[in-house]
Amino acid sequence: MKNLKLIVAVLLIAVFPFGCMVGPKYVKPEQPKPESFLYGDHTTDTTASVRMIKWSTLFNDPVLIGLIEKGIQNNFDLQIAISRLEQAKANLGVAKADLYPAFQYSGQVNTAETFMQPNSAFANMSWELDFWGKYRHQSKAFQAELLASDEARKVVLSDVISNIAISYFELRDFDNQLEITIHTLETRQKAYDIINERFKSGYVAELDKVQIEQQVAIAEANIPAIKRQITALENSISILIGKVPGPIERGKTNSELLIMTTFPTSVPSALLENRPDVKAAEFLYQSANERIGVAQAMRYPSFNIAALAGFTSVMVGDLFDSGSYLQNAGAGVTGPIFNFGKNKRRVDVNRQIAIERKLTFQRAYLTAISEVENSLQNVAMYKEEWAARNRQVIAAQTNYDLSNARYYNGYVSYLEVLDAQRSLFEAQLSLSQLTQKQLSSMIQLYKALGGGWF
Known part of the structure; x- marks a missing residue:
């Protein structure tokens, strides 16, 4: 009965103080809240969310969608992020376990009766009470880190x-540039053959022959450079989708690809609900804030209870007799007296870490707004x-056709033809690159707004 009363008293001590917690409570930092984006469409519904637009609906190319799906399944960076998420889950489980009692067992058998340690079989329980909230703060810290890991995965x-989408657009751009260059080379080669025959017949000067010969060589030299870029991009995409570097399947050309051109641009403060990098930064700040409480709790005494029940006997044969039964329960307290300010400095360190995480979060928020503004501007300007470049290509083609006709009718020198052809070639390449940038800018805007990748 006496032991029972002791156990009841210890349990009451264990339950009573669980309302005590030291350490700061988390308060969400105040952020600047512009009413709208400077370059956004102010006529759109700001309550709508780009998060509701699934990434697969952005593209009308099954090949590109297939490449992205392979990347989601096989990409090594994504698998590493998932592994880190599982680590965070395990750490949270460890932290939660510290809130509860720990149960162990032990046993010992000796053949010599005179041995100093008797035979025994015990079960025991130990429990450090979370009087000051050390383990609750720690559990909350790991919970926030788990959420941050999930946002980091996103x-x-x-x-x-x-990256797969933009690399694919770049690959199709170089495919188009290669096609333009090969067509230009064929055109220049035909012109060279004609002018060379006219030179042999004495109808044109050698200068015309040398000039067109130079342009043929320039076009020929561009082809290997473009092929190197194509190979590098194919290998880059292969790594992104987790396969051995090699050729990449092609789908639609950039000019055939269609991407949604308008997204809901909600108010900047709503980015906190969409952008995973901003949310991850806030969760890390929450975690650091909780660890201040852990450090502060370590400055106060810790309360422990323990209980033991089992059998002990000098003789092995008498080990489980009723007279060998033993039980005990107790409570203890330990705490720091003087350690040259170590515990106080620990609190200071964690407080400064929290300040750093808070500043990182605030910077991430402003960076997110800046990226959206840049992306909105890029989409509008690239359009x-x-x-303008498309009009330039049409005009350059007309100019080339007219110059070519004037040359063969003897009105101008071949230098004018070469200049018109060079302008057409450069305009076609510029238009191809702009088509790629226009597509990429829409993906970057979707990403900046925290689109529905998940």
Whole structure:
């Protein structure tokens, strides 16, 4: 009965203080809240979320969608992020376990009766009471880190999808540039054959022959350079989708690809609900804030209870007799007296870490707004630039056709033809690059707005 009362008293001590917690409570930092994006569409519904637009609906190319799906399954960076997420889950489980009692068993058998340690078989329980909230703060810290790890996984996922898409657009751009260059080479080679025959017949000067010969060589030299870029991009995409570097399947050309051109641009403060990098930064700040409480709790005494029940006997044969039964329960307290300010400095360190994480979060928020503004501007400007370049290509083609006809009718020198052809070639390449940049800018805007990658 006496032991029972002691156990009841210890349990009451264990339950009573669980309302005590030291350490700061988390308060979300105040952020600047612009009413709208400077370059956004102010007529769109700001309550709509780009998160509701699934990434697979952005593209009308099954080949590109297939490449992205392979990347989601096989990308090494994404698998590493998932592994880190599992580590965070395990750490949270360890932290939660510290809130509860630990149970152990032990046993010992000796053949010599005179041995100093008797035969025994015991079960025991030990429990450090979370009087000051040390383990609760620690559990909350790991919970926040788990959420941050999940958001970090989403960041990697969005990077993988957007990088595959943009690399694919660049690959199709170089495919188009190669096609333009080969066509230009064929045109220049035909012109060279004609002018060379006319030179042999004495109808044109050697200068015309040398000039066109130079342009043929320039076009020939561009082809290997473009092929090197194609190989490098194919290998880069192969790594992104987790396969051995090699050729990449092609689908639609950039000019055939269609991407959604308008996204809901909600108010900047709503980025906190969409951008995984911003959310991850906030969760890490929450974790650091909880660890201040852990450090502060370590400055106070810790309370422990223990209980033991089992059998002990000098003779092995008498080990489980009723007279060998033993039980005990107790409570203890330990705490620091003087350690030259170590515990106080630990609190200071964790407080400064929290300040650093808070500043990182605030910077991430402003960076997110900046990236959206840049992406909105890029989408608008690339659209205008593409329209102008397209008019340039049409005009350059007409100029080349007219110059070519004037040359063969003897009105101008071949130098004018070469200049018109060079302008056409450069305009076609610029238009091809702009088509790629226009597509890429839409993906970058979708990513900046925290689109539905998940």
